[in-house]
Every structure is written in structure tokens, then in C-alpha cells.
Amino acid sequence: MDLTIEYTKRDALAILTLQKPPANGYDIDMLTLLATYITEIEADLQVKVVQVRSSNARFFSAGADIKVFGSNTTEQNTAMVVAARRASDLIQHSSKIYVAAIQGHALGGGLELAMACDIRLAAEGTYAIGLPEVKLGLMPGNGGAVRLIDLIGKSRALELLLTGDSISPQQAYAYGLFTKLYPEATFGQEVEQYLATLALGAGQAMAAIKRFSRLSMGLDQQQGLALEKECVDRLYDTEDAVEGFKAFIEKRNPNYK
Structure with missing residues (x-):
């Protein structure tokens, strides 16, 4: 078929x-x-x-x-x-x-x-x-x-x-x-x-940005800021964030998994 x-x-x-x-x-x-x-x-x-x-x-x-x-x-x-x-x-x-x-x-x-x-x-x-x-x-x-x-x-x-x-x-x-x-x-x-x-981008950060853009529609500023905080707080300890900072310090392109 x-x-x-x-x-x-x-x-x-x-x-x-x-x-x-x-x-x-x-x-x-x-x-x-x-x-x-x-x-x-x-x-x-x-x-x-x-x-x-x-x-x-x-x-x-x-x-x-x-x-x-x-x-x-x-x-x-x-x-x-x-x-x-x-x-x-x-x-x-x-x-x-x-x-x-x-x-x-x-x-x-x-x-x-x-x-x-x-x-x-x-x-x-x-x-x-x-x-x-x-x-x-x-x-x-x-x-x-x-x-x-x-x-x-x-x-x-x-x-x-x-x-x-x-x-x-x-x-x-x-x-x-x-x-x-x-x-x-x-x-x-x-x-x-x-x-x-x-x-090649940071997949977890990209997913968080997409989630934020979807959920933030119709929110007032304070609600939007609270949602933004929730989304970014989840990223600090991810492998992507660790690799991103490390690559920046080492002056190389990041290798996101």
C-alpha cells in the first residue's frame, strides 16, 4: 500500500x-x-x-x-x-x-x-x-x-x-x-x-520558548512574567545550559544533544 x-x-x-x-x-x-x-x-x-x-x-x-x-x-x-x-x-x-x-x-x-x-x-x-x-x-x-x-x-x-x-x-x-x-x-x-x-540549537530551550509563546497569549504583563520565570527556571540545570555556558567560555560552537 x-x-x-x-x-x-x-x-x-x-x-x-x-x-x-x-x-x-x-x-x-x-x-x-x-x-x-x-x-x-x-x-x-x-x-x-x-x-x-x-x-x-x-x-x-x-x-x-x-x-x-x-x-x-x-x-x-x-x-x-x-x-x-x-x-x-x-x-x-x-x-x-x-x-x-x-x-x-x-x-x-x-x-x-x-x-x-x-x-x-x-x-x-x-x-x-x-x-x-x-x-x-x-x-x-x-x-x-x-x-x-x-x-x-x-x-x-x-x-x-x-x-x-x-x-x-x-x-x-x-x-x-x-x-x-x-x-x-x-x-x-x-x-x-x-x-x-x-x-543545531538547544532543543530544551527551544521547546521552552515554544511553550511560552503558546501559553503567554492573552496574559497580562505580570502573568507573562510569571510564566517566563517558570519556563526559564527549568532550564538552568539542563545539559543544554551547561554546554551553552561552557562553549561560550571556551569560545567554540556548542554541541547540543
Whole structure:
């Protein structure tokens, strides 16, 4: 049986490659496999960074497979939405840093998956970025509305949600939806270098920073300071902190485990 997602690993970097032709449109089996891989990666103490990418240069993901969605019962579609939400929540609450690498259309649930990741690296091009659910009489249901507002602000997000219109990768970068925008010709090389550098970082500190960024939203200053103290206090006696200070004193690059 052909797997719709390939899982590979290189030291501290795990790679999830979406590979379901023609557009990486997901169904419940694909989402279940994704959740299984995410859970497996979370238990792997060696992994610090996870790349989510596509084997198809034209599509990152078009979201839910519309043909499947249209032929399903309401109960089946509800189960698929629940599975999609679970995968996104697992990514958001993971201690690993998830990086989406996008060089093709990211629409609907595909964009929602990318927004659940911590970092989005994108290639320049003419492909479409959007949440078109309103054109089907729906709205994003996998956290897309909440995350889009958090990432680009209420005004711009509301326009995209209400119209269902798509934007270009250049516009998505200008809005702050994409973290980096690379030339199409050098995209693969740039992403590989970015991930290699990130994977050399202090994994426990990176996990603490991700946890802080997630839990600090909506807190007032005093609450935020208390959470920051809690997060950093856990790091002082870690092997990463010991190695970081030692490397600084010895004027060498740290070797984080």
C-alpha cells in the first residue's frame, strides 16, 4: 500500500512529506497517519525540528479531498474534521519545532496545517494561499480562523475569511503569514540550510520558548512574567545550559544533544 505521508529522519531533523496525488487532499486515513507520525516523533528525544513538506511542487496541500467530503455522510465529515483538528493540536502542543516548507498551493485545510506549524518557509511564485471555505457555505474548522487572526491581524484575516479569496506568496509574506520568502530557484537549498542551522540549537530551550509563546497569549504583563520565570527556571540545570555556558567560555560552537 502506498503511504500518503513519508516519514524520514536525519539526526535531530524529522521530515514529513505529503505525497497524495494530485493535490495532497487529505482524508481521514491520511490524517490518522499524520497523527501517528507526530506522536512517534514527539516520543523521539533525538528530534528537535520537524519539516512538513510536499513531494508535489505544485501543491503543498489543497486541504480536505472535496470528492471524499462531498460523498461522505455528515458523521463521516465530522470525524474527518475532528481528525484534522487533532493533528493540528498535536503540532501546536508538541515540544518540537515544526517548519512548513511551501512552494505550491496551500488552501483550506492545507493552509490550516501550515499555520499550525511554528515557522513557514515559502518560495516565491504564482501559487495561491487562502481559506476558501466560505465559498462552500462553510468556514475554517481546524483552527484556521483563530490562527490566521493571530498571525496577520483581525482586519486582514477577516477580509480573507469573508471573501474566500486567495493571495500570492509575496502578499502572504508581507502580511506576516510566511516567516521567510526565498527565490524559487534556490528554495530547496535555502530551506535545507535553515533547517540544518535550527536543528543545531538547544532543543530544551527551544521547546521552552515554544511553550511560552503558546501559553503567554492573552496574559497580562505580570502573568507573562510569571510564566517566563517558570519556563526559564527549568532550564538552568539542563545539559543544554551547561554546554551553552561552557562553549561560550571556551569560545567554540556548542554541541547540543
